[in-house]
Amino acid sequence: MDLREIARRAKVSTATVSRAINHVSTVNPQLAKRVWKVVDELGYFPNTQARALVSGRSRILGLIVSEITNPFFPEIVQTFEHLAVENNYEILLTSTVNDPKRMEQSVRRMIERRVEGVAILTFGMEESLLGHLRFRKVPLVFVDVGPDAPGIVNIRINYLNGIRQAVQHLAALRHTRIAFVAGPSRLKSALARTEAFKTSMAEIGLLPEVIVTGDHTMEGGMRAMVELLGARDQPTAVVCSNDMTAIGVMREAYDHGITIPTDLSIVGFDDIRLAQFMTPPLTTVQMSQKELAQIAFRALLDEVGRESRSTQKSEYELITSLILRRSTAMARPLNDAHREQ
Amino acid sequence: MDLREIARRAKVSTATVSRAINHVSTVNPQLAKRVWKVVDELGYFPNTQARALVSGRSRILGLIVSEITNPFFPEIVQTFEHLAVENNYEILLTSTVNDPKRMEQSVRRMIERRVEGVAILTFGMEESLLGHLRFRKVPLVFVDVGPDAPGIVNIRINYLNGIRQAVQHLAALRHTRIAFVAGPSRLKSALARTEAFKTSMAEIGLLPEVIVTGDHTMEGGMRAMVELLGARDQPTAVVCSNDMTAIGVMREAYDHGITIPTDLSIVGFDDIRLAQFMTPPLTTVQMSQKELAQIAFRALLDEVGRESRSTQKSEYELITSLILRRSTAMARPLNDAHREQ
DNA sequence: ACGACTTGGGTATACGTTTACTGCATCAAC
């Protein structure tokens, strides 16, 4: 069942059907009604591929994330999807799981489907891959992972703001030995968080001595906590590079009979939805996934709409801020060791 | 840059280029090499919409879930995506958030993009909507939500197996007052879990007296726990219809100073990845999301491959089983009340 | 040496839309 069939049954030409369906003004209302009647009767839906072919517009937007099973992303995907539908777009979702092969596949899939633009939320895309997209003038929007070059749309995140609040909050609770569990060093955004931590500590005259490295997973958080427990000078508080890490840290602490927040204060980062349902609810730095997605989508849509790729550098910024919950408490006045398992 | 351009540069016809790209045997290896050389040089990728148009195959599979932010789904989406790519398909992901309007949109989007098949993991799709898909002979695979009609491919889940294990496990720990937090009653799969609980309790001669209703969210779990606390005969163990509910229950218990598992044993359902990272790690009934996705994908691919829709009823079954972790423990010998906040 | 196959590449059509162009009315203005 196609447009021609509609035309035949409504006794008009295909052009008229097309115009009626697309609400082009130059079609007689009465004819339009006749066309719509047939369309509804037959339950006809236009073929998007044919449309895309002739119009040169696929009405598909690409979304490349690193891992959809990371609770940080589903919220973003959801928001993206809603906005896409509202704007009559489809989204092509791709996850790289940080695998170069999958990254290449992602790009290929995007190009084959002729996406009109791509939002990139994964780090480590080879420049050569991005070249494929740029070569075809596909608008790109990077979220916190983009290169610092002109003409690149980048959503930046102000990490310092929230992390400074976290550190100051802990300091106000009389914590002095504050540890940091960093994210993987290949991740620029993780590096930025570590830097923000160091800066914040320095600002209030504390030494950011204890920094261990995680990998932004729960398992990594567990390992980091083990490492922390081995340190000679036990921290009384730990700030984590993301919430997943914090969850791992909490879990490992539990295994060692360490009570949160009595024995140890913990602060996360991201404020994934789950954070508030932990026991205890996790104090964390908020970075609204929904807002992030909205900004990214809007930016992408703007780029797609712009006829000529502008060379001006577009920057957007997302502010982060501390959300107080119950995984942080006053530091113990004396250095009484917690009970080891 | 299109196939014709390649043809021009390789000094062959478009037919040859097409054949070379698709590895059709009838093309001279030397010519093929020449074609591929140009293809690589230009970084050419075939246009999928044009392909779809002429071949009548979109190479897109639909995937309708209820809510991607529900941690149960991302794992499934991921597996589905991987399998799709392996089979040279793209997936069109849609979430209904249990909104009739979005369900309708989902179906429309699927049809417009001419998906070759759809996997449905959401409940409450109107029969009239499904009719649109059936009318177009789009292969459908339901995961635990399908109608019991012939010719419908349905992946069924054996709830009884795992829930019986859970109940028996609790009974072995000397629990007699075992509560159940049910899921929303409009959800058939939730109803099935409740039934399985009742059956299991009856089997060992216990009364399934305390059943409160949640909604498969963490907030619902919290509310259910509040309700449970108000009951005159406090349960010593509670089985939850899904893990999200269990997390909510645990969280609310924490707020009331109730310690898990000392004061209260908790069992979840689904074994989402998070379950093992709770404090304490959640004892739960496993229902492998990955396996589920694999079964569903395979079933869908089979249906798509089958030339004529078979009328035989295809059934697949997924077994569930209890995973022991640390949210369950021996029931207190005496009925010493837990401390209220 | 000649016809019958076989092999493999080219020609041209079709897929389902959109849209530039064409052409027929109708109508206003003179």
Added chain:
DNA sequence: GTTGATGCAGTAAACGTATACCCAAGTCGT
């Protein structure tokens, strides 16, 4: 009544690919 403008619907040409069909040249049997 002729001319010019305007409104609207129809005709046909794209969009980029796959493939049915055709045809040239080579192979082989007799």
